[in-house]
Amino acid sequence: MSNNIFAIILAGGSGSRLWPLSRELHPKQLMQFTDDYTLFQSAFIRLVNNVDDKNIITATNAKHDSQVRYQLEALQKKFFRQSSYRVITEPLVKNTAPAVALGIKYIEKINKCEDEPIIIVTPSDHFIPEPEKFAKIVEQALKLAQENYIVTFGVKPSKPDTGYGYIRAKKNKKLRDISEKALKVDFFSEKPDEESVREYCESGKYYWNSGIFVFKASVMLAELKKYAPEIYDIIHNAEITSQIPTIPYLEYDKMPDISLDYAVMEYSKKLAMLPMDCEWHDLGSWEAIYDISEKDENGNSVQGNVIDLDSKDSMIYSTSKLVTTIGLKDMVVVETEDAFLVCEKSRAQDVKKVFNLLKEKNDSTHLVHKTVYRPWGYYTVLTEGDGFLTKCIQVNPGGKLSLQLHHHRSEHWVVLEGNALVIHNDEEHYMSPGDSIDIGIEETHSLQNPYDEPIKILEVQRGEILDENDIVRLKDIYGRV
Amino acid sequence: MSNNIFAIILAGGSGSRLWPLSRELHPKQLMQFTDDYTLFQSAFIRLVNNVDDKNIITATNAKHDSQVRYQLEALQKKFFRQSSYRVITEPLVKNTAPAVALGIKYIEKINKCEDEPIIIVTPSDHFIPEPEKFAKIVEQALKLAQENYIVTFGVKPSKPDTGYGYIRAKKNKKLRDISEKALKVDFFSEKPDEESVREYCESGKYYWNSGIFVFKASVMLAELKKYAPEIYDIIHNAEITSQIPTIPYLEYDKMPDISLDYAVMEYSKKLAMLPMDCEWHDLGSWEAIYDISEKDENGNSVQGNVIDLDSKDSMIYSTSKLVTTIGLKDMVVVETEDAFLVCEKSRAQDVKKVFNLLKEKNDSTHLVHKTVYRPWGYYTVLTEGDGFLTKCIQVNPGGKLSLQLHHHRSEHWVVLEGNALVIHNDEEHYMSPGDSIDIGIEETHSLQNPYDEPIKILEVQRGEILDENDIVRLKDIYGRV
Numbered sequence: 001m002s003n004n005i006f007a008i009i010l011a012g013g014s015g016s017r018l019w020p021l022s023r024e025l026h027p028k029q030l031m032q033f034t035d036d037y038t039l040f041q042s043a044f045i046r047l048v049n050n051v052d053d054k055n056i057i058t059a060t061n062a063k064h065d066s067q068v069r070y071q072l073e074a075l076q077k078k079f080f081r082q083s084s085y086r087v088i089t090e091p092l093v094k095n096t097a098p099a100v101a102l103g104i105k106y107i108e109k110i111n112k113c114e115d116e117p118i119i120i121v122t123p124s125d126h127f128i129p130e131p132e133k134f135a136k137i138v139e140q141a142l143k144l145a146q147e148n149y150i151v152t153f154g155v156k157p158s159k160p161d162t163g164y165g166y167i168r169a170k171k172n173k174k175l176r177d178i179s180e181k182a183l184k185v186d187f188f189s190e191k192p193d194e195e196s197v198r199e200y201c202e203s204g205k206y207y208w209n210s211g212i213f214v215f216k217a218s219v220m221l222a223e224l225k226k227y228a229p230e231i232y233d234i235i236h237n238a239e240i241t242s243q244i245p246t247i248p249y250l251e252y253d254k255m256p257d258i259s260l261d262y263a264v265m266e267y268s269k270k271l272a273m274l275p276m277d278c279e280w281h282d283l284g285s286w287e288a289i290y291d292i293s294e295k296d297e298n299g300n301s302v303q304g305n306v307i308d309l310d311s312k313d314s315m316i317y318s319t320s321k322l323v324t325t326i327g328l329k330d331m332v333v334v335e336t337e338d339a340f341l342v343c344e345k346s347r348a349q350d351v352k353k354v355f356n357l358l359k360e361k362n363d364s365t366h367l368v369h370k371t372v373y374r375p376w377g378y379y380t381v382l383t384e385g386d387g388f389l390t391k392c393i394q395v396n397p398g399g400k401l402s403l404q405l406h407h408h409r410s411e412h413w414v415v416l417e418g419n420a421l422v423i424h425n426d427e428e429h430y431m432s433p434g435d436s437i438d439i440g441i442e443e444t445h446s447l448q449n450p451y452d453e454p455i456k457i458l459e460v461q462r463g464e465i466l467d468e469n470d471i472v473r474l475k476d477i478y479g480r481v
Numbered sequence: 482m483s484n485n486i487f488a489i490i491l492a493g494g495s496g497s498r499l500w501p502l503s504r505e506l507h508p509k510q511l512m513q514f515t516d517d518y519t520l521f522q523s524a525f526i527r528l529v530n531n532v533d534d535k536n537i538i539t540a541t542n543a544k545h546d547s548q549v550r551y552q553l554e555a556l557q558k559k560f561f562r563q564s565s566y567r568v569i570t571e572p573l574v575k576n577t578a579p580a581v582a583l584g585i586k587y588i589e590k591i592n593k594c595e596d597e598p599i600i601i602v603t604p605s606d607h608f609i610p611e612p613e614k615f616a617k618i619v620e621q622a623l624k625l626a627q628e629n630y631i632v633t634f635g636v637k638p639s640k641p642d643t644g645y646g647y648i649r650a651k652k653n654k655k656l657r658d659i660s661e662k663a664l665k666v667d668f669f670s671e672k673p674d675e676e677s678v679r680e681y682c683e684s685g686k687y688y689w690n691s692g693i694f695v696f697k698a699s700v701m702l703a704e705l706k707k708y709a710p711e712i713y714d715i716i717h718n719a720e721i722t723s724q725i726p727t728i729p730y731l732e733y734d735k736m737p738d739i740s741l742d743y744a745v746m747e748y749s750k751k752l753a754m755l756p757m758d759c760e761w762h763d764l765g766s767w768e769a770i771y772d773i774s775e776k777d778e779n780g781n782s783v784q785g786n787v788i789d790l791d792s793k794d795s796m797i798y799s800t801s802k803l804v805t806t807i808g809l810k811d812m813v814v815v816e817t818e819d820a821f822l823v824c825e826k827s828r829a830q831d832v833k834k835v836f837n838l839l840k841e842k843n844d845s846t847h848l849v850h851k852t853v854y855r856p857w858g859y860y861t862v863l864t865e866g867d868g869f870l871t872k873c874i875q876v877n878p879g880g881k882l883s884l885q886l887h888h889h890r891s892e893h894w895v896v897l898e899g900n901a902l903v904i905h906n907d908e909e910h911y912m913s914p915g916d917s918i919d920i921g922i923e924e925t926h927s928l929q930n931p932y933d934e935p936i937k938i939l940e941v942q943r944g945e946i947l948d949e950n951d952i953v954r955l956k957d958i959y960g961r962v
Binding site for chain 1: 791
């Protein structure tokens with residue numbers, strides 16, 4: 001592996017079309033679907049075939065930063081020699097063009113090789129069951145990028161779908177001399193309208209754009225300068241160093257909210273395409289999840305606590321409660337702790353509409369699950385009412401909640417399982433199941449698990465204002481002070 | 482109103498076809514659907530048009546006894562002069578023939594009138610939106626019963642349905658002289674097979690049996706003696722008095738598990754029929770509930786926290802969490818705290834199969850809700866785990882949990898809302914929101930609400946055995962010691 005090969009994994013999406021399983025703060029790329037790894041982790045593992053792991057950069061945003069780091073740490077322990085991973089954090093969510101521009105600039109700063117960087121950009125929500133085949137295609141793409149092409153990966157459309165960009169490409173001797181299957185792109189249309197899509201698919205001459213790109217840093221920067229100068233200028237002038245892998249909020253906020261496809265790909269004359277000669281799935285909707293799932297003899301994909309009578313070709317997914325279904329056909333049913341979805345499978349794209357509706361209504365079910373993951377474990381809201389809120393808190397072995405205080409609420413903790421260390425007003429309390437403690441407003445406290453078994457704590461919050469933001473962190477091992 | 486007119490409301494069913502809203506311990510007749518009253522309460526109120534309220538007897542079983550009494554008490558305060566209501570309690574669940582026989586015998590004991598009792602028997606799960614019209618039909622039925630007829634109420638079938646008994650009846654001068662619209666029943670078939678049902682409905686000559694009957698006590702007893710002697714004999718020899726409105730478990734257990742329709746109606750030569758000339762609904766399935774519900778312009782009946790896109794002719798019912806539906810057609814979706822049903826509307830009868838499956842599997846979701854109603858209020862199980870269980874307990878104003886102790890568990894209470902009186906080891910504690918108390922194994926305790934606002938308590942149970950049956954009641958205002 002050459003040291004000038006880098007990768008940027010784009011891991012900042014919100015996964016609105018896989019709601020209610022996916023939430024803005026727990027999006028699909030950070031979830032497990034098919035094996036022991038999350039989609040994001042799988043994307044990372046896949047890249048290691050072509051890129052040195054220390055050269056793989058994850059681009060995420062402030063909202064997903066701690067979960068991304070947590071998942072990278074889990075990988076690191078299992079796989080890699082490196083003692084650290086590289087994450088660039090967008091201060092707010094923009095589209096892919098700003099994120100990629102930021103990534104290129106950062107890679108230029110950390111590149112220690114004499115050759116200039118060649119970069120693979122990949123989304124984090126693809127499912128590619130044969131990573132070795134994929135690695136061979138990437139190998140060819142790297143050769144093309146070396147010759148100053150921007151390489152795209154084309155997928156033969158399985159149906160007319162307005163959710164993709166469409167590529168038309170043709171044979172070209174110069175390209176074929178570099179890589180046998182390479183084609184020259186002569187038309188790139190990002191998400192065309194329904195009529196065009198139908199026409200493209202009928203002609204049989206078009207490919208979907210998979211969203212994976214390979215290019216030389218200087219080539220892409222030149223294209224950005226040409227076609228998206230407002231992005232180029234900000235990135236060019238930003239003070240990005242190998243130590244500061246981000247950019248000030250106010251600078252980043254000036255960036256247009258645009259994808260790399262709209263900003264560059266639709267205009268660039270340097271595009272080459274390699275056909276994606278391996279199984280590939282964009283897990284962009286529940287229908288796509290259904291497609292890759294194992295099915296029973298009635299064509300149903302069933303997961304969790306489900307009783308079904310006579311359903312066919314449906315996806316029934318329960319995360320907690322009993323779901324019973326009778327006589328469904330081509331449906332998607334998804335149950336989570338706080339929201340249920342029942343949807344015609346062919347309408348799966350419209351889940352995004354529900355997500356946006358909830359967001360507009362400021363309904364938190366678009367944003368978080370009742371169970372919220374934290375670096376130290378997770379908590380679940382059990383019940384809330386006038387002036388109170390109760391949670392069940394799990395602290396993993398070694399986990400420590402920050403030393404904190406609240407201005408507006410008191411807390412009462414009861415240990416349910418395991419043994420806890422509670423720091424309360426500088427005093428240490430070792431607590432066992434059944435023990436309880438009162439923590440008043442403004443009193444400093446921390447809940448810690450110094451042992452090997454997880455602990456469960458019941459928390460009763462009381463106060464006029466009960467808000468996750470009412471936390472003053474005084475000390476935190478996860479750097480959240 | 483003559484003092485010899487009595488009624489028996491059959492309120493012991495389990496309502497399996499309205500699962501998951503209806504549970505064995507919280508069946509449909511005890512639930513509210515259309516107005517401020519439960520179906521059972523509405524049945525009671527309806528009868529008051531024809532029967533003195535003290536002559537209305539509710540037949541239920543041990544499982545539903547306390548809820549039935551609670552609902553009668555609620556009515557009593559609002560409506561009636563009586564200081565007590567009458568409930569007969571089957572020691573175990575049998576079908577309607579034993580329950581009616583027990584009721585007749587009890588009525589004979591309490592009848593203080595010289596005329597012998599005439600009895601109206603009615604299920605408790607009907608919806609009759611025009612009770613005045615119904616009362617006029619009952620008035621006619623009473624006249625027929627006086628002349629020794631057993632009167633049934635026939636409903637014109639709206640579709641072939643194997644869930645009903647079918648009646649064929651014809652004009653008869655003798656009957657017409659008593660009541661103008663009365664017909665003589667010449668054929669009664671309880672739940673015939675599909676083919677017969679189709680034939681009956683096509684002929685246009687048949688009626689559904691509504692399940693409401695009116696008869697003279699002596700007439701029905703004579704028919705029972707003739708056609709169901711095994712029931713008659715047990716009831717005849719049982720020691721039933723006005724003070725003891727039940728029958729020993731072992732006696733009742735000998736009764737055959739048979740409905741009055743199969744035991745008597747299919748054989749009796751004394752049947753008259755009055756057409757049910759008013760709107761009538763047997764709320765026997767989700768489809769029936771849909772039929773009587775208010776619908777929006779798309780034909781959807783929507784209740785609770787629901788977001789829908791483009792569904793049609795569907796019932797979407799949420800009791801707690803967010804339910805989102807996209808593109809449904811003729812579906813039933815029902816959400817409860819612990820179970821979720823998605824069903825083709827035309828398959829609504831098969832919900833009973835799911836209920837029975839759950840019962841076989843001993844899954845408690847057939848039996849109780851996560852929220853369980855008690856005479857003093859209700860509780861909801863929040864979370865359970867290894868050696869612990871947490872509940873949120875609401876005690877209504879004036880409510881008192883029994884003075885009790887547990888052999889296998891300790892409890893920890895935290896007041897969330899309202900002010901509570903806790904009796905603990907003979908000591909009184911007045912507790913406010915935020916206060917907590919530990920109750921050890923074998924320690925006597927009672928939770929009481931002496932104030933006008935409901936209270937909410939969080940309970941943490943801990944122990945090797947956490948079972949609702951581990952309650953030793955020492956004192957109880959609801960007679961459960």
